[in-house]
Amino acid sequence: MDRFDIPDKRWRIVKDWIIRQIESGEWAAGSKLPSIRSLSRMFNTSITTVQRALADLEADAYVSTIPRVGYFVSASGQAKPASGFDFSSVTVNVNHAVVTMLSQAASRTTASLNSAVLHSELTPHVLLNKCLAVLASKADNSLTGLVAPPGLPALRRRIAGLMLARGVVCGPDDILVTSGDTIALELALEAVAAKGATVAIETPTYYGILQTIERLGMRALPIRTHGEHGIDVDHLEEALKLKKVSVIFLNPTLQNPRGFIMPDATRARLSQVAREADVPIIEDDIFFDLVPEDERPRAIKSYDTSGQTIYCSSFSKTVAPGYRVGWCVAGKYRDAILAQMFSRNLAVSSLAQNVLNEFIGRGYMDEHCNRLRTQLDSIGGYFEALVRADFPVGTVYVPPRGGFIHWIELPLHTDMTSLESLAIERGCHVAGTGIFFADGYATTGVRICLGMTLSADVIAILKVIAECAHLAGKSTDTLTPSAQSAEFAAC
Template identity: 80%
Template structure:
């Protein structure tokens, strides 16, 4: 391929050649296309160029994707909207693998890269202690008393104020304080769907969402995602049109594990689609405060006019992981969720609620999150540099626009099981990517959780991991 061609001309040349192969009958329907790497070598171009060509072909239904398998010529070899997407729901089976992963991560003596928990060095202990000291001096406040659902009234007023920045106007009575974000998500799903229901999810997605679906005996319908813009709205729209979905469950802001931020336009369209189909949405927005100012999108909940979107969040990823204080704004499902909280005695620590109320009231939340974002930006810059210098050529990485969760796609020939073994020998733990997919099947994806200050130890740890990935690739190539 001419190296002086423009990028636009390069991807179109790849696309046109594939179309000719299909139209000529050289590649009949259901023929598997060469791998992305093979096509890149054939045209002497980048993987990104080939991916762009394939994305355009898929959008026009010349080809379709089978997750973790590859690209295939569509059933007719031409545009056929009915064949573009897979609407097969699956039984989720990840809980055992998640428990094993968390147990192993907790036993590591060095650097854990698999747990999405804010490190103690980034937690505002001094400010929280000041708040607790102030509470102790208030004789009229009983911080050891029981605060029943829906939670501490003053904290709910604070949260209602925080929701304004997310585009959501609500009163304190609409806010339910929960024991963390995960409990809020489970309460939400239980309120809107029954056992056996089909839940549309992003793929890959946060394993906690999958565990909740599995625990409640529901099925998952994986919806494809784009590395930068999130859930594929066309895929979801067709699933809704075909009535394949009972509820939509997604994490659109700094998504775990891919880190994307869903666009404002897609959020508005999603809300409209759900309203027209009369389908509830559960929105997990736990990372909102880690998005840089000026780039924060409105919550999907802000477009809700019928009360069918349940918004869930918490302070666990920004302020106090151990406090386990979250909340939900449940719309028309408020009473159903509140009834569950009473029946299961789901009260939240009064001390934690009072401390966070004081913390927000003193203006500490904005101060702390601004510093936290600055520190995480330094980490993100370091990761970008290391991916290019320490990881195998061909590693795909789309830097997140904030937060501390990073998703890498290692080269196709990487032996992931060997990578985990090599990392474990060095006492570094990484999670198997299968826990982020409803069917539990692992890919070449690698999630790195880096909620800690930038340090020589962290740089060294990621460098070692890159070396392990190089070795895992070389071992696979040597035995191929």
């Protein structure tokens, strides 16, 4: 049975969707909502059902009405008056959808724009091979030996040097080398929270964070997140006061999937709020080196004075996806994480660690990242022009300040099921966005990953997506809410 066929649930579905648009920051205070008739068509339900949802939203102070004009997002905080915010945690169930998406991407012979992977043509093979040749000439037996946790001492010294650019002063002993960023995140979450704990997250957020929460049997508390400033610290602070949160888990730099960079002032306040509440932070900072040098923020970890922020990153998105080498600066949780690594035999390839140590030591890291940022900037410029020219009017797109992950919000009337089907008919796959939300509900958002050169195949896929977006929007009447009246939103 379709979820819209359950009479007593229809109004709740409409209400929950509108709340998401408001709490995610997509609809700002004062924005006019779509008309009642437009919402009725969008959800294929009665006008009475929509009116019931809007009445409930008005009672909860999410919206207000102006007679004969319409409904508007409340200017009084966009939330419920009783506690200020909604604190309903949810059980995460995205793993199956993520596995399906990744399997489909891996099985396709054409380029996939669904996976956030740095493709071969942007990987520094020549420089990495030079490092391999140098190491091979030394005939060092340690290359094939076991490097036990916490990892190769020379590489940990290099990483400590890299951390200085992030504003974090630490030594080699503070660094734990891990088998990629995902393992670092999982180890961090296990170290600070138990099964059943509530984890505060951005919404939407990286599906790997949601998978980790789901795998460890924890619950997620989606915190309202703005497309420019990141997680709403006011909302988070209120949740912390009510003792609803065990840990804060976020991706504040070139956030996946929305691409924003949390400002330094917000990072400083977030760190202070967490410290006062004695709640740890897990900071996933995997895209830092893709930010232009003059726009780089300080890591949240740099504001940490109590050791309760765990910083995680890796070389997978910038240098060598296949090497699977990451790291964490674990603060006061170092020993707990190190014990997990030993108990689970989580040693990292000695060859990969040695190659990356040589790569950084020879200055190749800076050389490669400078070139990569230039390439990605050019690709991003092309995509921005394409969205302006080819995507439907009403599409919202905030160009990220670096990186290769792009998030677009198609007009609200877009039939996303139809869009996915049309794309498949034309030989490409558009993944749903439910994998980025703890409750699994998809929006009209599309994440497009451009960690590749703009080949003819890639350009063709982008144009197919734009064409399908137009076609998927023609099944209903045009709908243009004020929150999406402009083609582009600016940070």
